[in-house]
Amino acid sequence: MTIPRTDQSHQIQENHVTTGATVWLTGLPSAGKTTIAYELAGRLRAEGHLVEVLDGDEIREFISAGLGFSREDRHTNVQRIGFLAELLARNGVKTLVPVIAPYADSREAVRKRHQESGTAYIEVHVATPVEVCSERDVKGLYAKQAAGELSGLTGVDDPYEEPETPDLRIESQHQTVQESAAALHALLTERGLA
Ligand SMILES: Nc1ncnc2c1ncn2[C@@H]1O[C@H](COP(=O)(O)OS(=O)(=O)O)[C@@H](OP(=O)(O)O)[C@H]1O
């Protein structure tokens, strides 16, 4: 049976709205991960996508309550979030994950989980330099570290392993929030996801 042309184009238009994907925004504290995630979430929702933001702080309050910032705890945190993200994305949700995920092997395990189920996975490095992040210091963590009230801060006295081949690198220090979110939206469009 020949499907009428109008129905086919309708189908194509619907697919990118109903196809799930995980978009992981990795980067230092105050890099802009959360801000870009919520800006993108608003745009995608307006276009009819199902969207969830798995905010690092919220996750640490609930499903990762009790975990700290050791290498092992960060790995466990990232794997739990990766599990949830894959579950949501596999079921049609655009799942945005603004979580530091400082270790390459943790991120790789999450990518592999998505690959195994054929679920789209996009890694975005919000590559704001530490000097800019510490100037922004949204939560006052850099000041606390400098004052000796906190140690093990990612990018300062704790490791951050930069992604070598992210799907997108955002230099937020040279862009407005809208421009950064638009760059990510453009990538999703290119991949047939938005
Ligand atoms: N020591 C140390 N290092 C890094 N970050 C710290 C630390 N202590 C608290 N915080 C705050 O914890 C927020 C959530 O961290 P994440 O769950 O994204 O980190 S991780 O992926 O498990 O490493 C993270 O949120 P963002 O600022 O949004 O990145 C930090 O504000």
Ligand SMILES: Nc1ncnc2c1ncn2[C@@H]1O[C@H](COP(=O)(O)OP(=O)(O)O)[C@@H](O)[C@H]1O
């Ligand atoms: N292009 C940009 N993208 C994202 N955030 C930006 C940008 N330019 C300036 N900012 C500012 O940087 C800060 C980033 O904070 P936040 O999103 O909480 O970072 P993170 O989630 O990485 O810790 C916000 O105050 C935001 O307004």
